[in-house]
Amino acid sequence: MERLQKVIAHAGIASRRKAEEMILEGRVKVNGSVVKELGRKVTPSDRVEVDGVQIEGEEPVYFLFYKPRGVISSVHDDKGRKVVTDFFQTIEQRIYPVGRLDYDTSGLLLLTNDGEFANLLMHPSNEIDKMYVAKVKGIPSKEKLTSLARGVMLEDGKTAPARTKLLSVDKKKDTAIVEITIHEGRNRQVRRMFDAIGHPVLKLKREKYGFLTLNGLRTGEIRELTHHEVKQLRVLAMKKS
Template sequence: MERLQKVIARAGIASRRKAEELIIAGKVKVNGKIVTELGVKVSPSDRVEVNEIPIEREEPVYFLLYKPRGVISSVSDDKGRKVVTDFFADLKERIFPIGRLDYDTSGLLLLTNDGEFANLLMHPKNEIEKVYVAKVKGIPSKENLKKLEKGIQLEDGKTAPAKTKVLSIDKKKQTAIVELTIHEGRNRQVRRMFSAIGHDVLKLKRERYAFLTLNGLRAGEVRELTPHEVKQLRAAALENGNKKSKKG
């Protein structure tokens, strides 16, 4: 037996908090009866409807994909381009990406059918670290990298402090490879951060997500997360969120 709001969240309908609001508003039925109490628990055999639509309750699954360049981080594309779920053609569960990587960005992307888990990892206060390796035009100065480390003003607000590390410099081609660690997930954020200090990104790859890496995978390959990894990710997000709450 599980709490009703958790079942709704796991189905990807809404976050747990939003699910609670839907229950209180009388938008949820269990076995044909409207439920407005938050303490209600349901079993796998119970029929749950949200806004008159039955929810399908699948076993939660969790995957790590090495996303190649030229693939959309979505479950469909109106232009007919390749999407990340195309790599899971034989999977019966309906999965979706946790966050996104740009069309031209490769690297580590998580996918799941567990809406509550996805919301937990994507919530800004839970500060999951993401490590990117960027090949940039020009050689960034220490002063400019310091701007990224302190947080830089973009059109949608100032970024949180980042970590930077220059991995290599090619003076002849006037390019550099820089590692950037952030915990936000704004649209095209890494590219915009480098652009703000005068360096266009030529190539970008996400190497790490929390403690997860691409070790053993080639572009386009997938592996399932272990139950221990899922537990660790959930614990890391909750721990970071609790620390932020205490500071606040």
């Protein structure tokens, strides 16, 4: 038996937290009766409906995707732009991205239909490291990189300490390549951090998420996570929470 909110999350309807809200709002029925108790458990033979529509349990799936630039981290876009799920046409499950990468940022993105798993990884307290490589305008001084390591003040508050490494410089073009590792997930955070020290990002790529890398993948390619990798991510997130 599984908790009702977990079943809804695994069906790809919503995150576990959102599923709990749906239950409390009286939007969920089990075998024809409205259920408003969060402790309710159900079996695979029980009929579960959300907003009058029966849900079909899906096997949880977990994917690592090398997102290209110019793709929206969403399942649909009102402006008709390409979205990440366009690359998963052969996948039957209703998957969605874990967090997001900006439209003009490439790199490692996770997608799943497991709402509880996604919510765990995205929770602000999990502190999973995310490593980016940024091409920036100008050549940052050691002092400016140190300021990123200490945290910089943005309009939504001071950032947590980051790890940085100057990888290369091009004095002729007045650009630099910088590796930066953060564990927060604010909107356009890396770009705003470099803006704050006067070195706007020209190109950005996420190369690592925790222990996961893009090794073996080309832009636009996908691979399924192994059971061991999924377990490792859960353990990593729970350790940090």
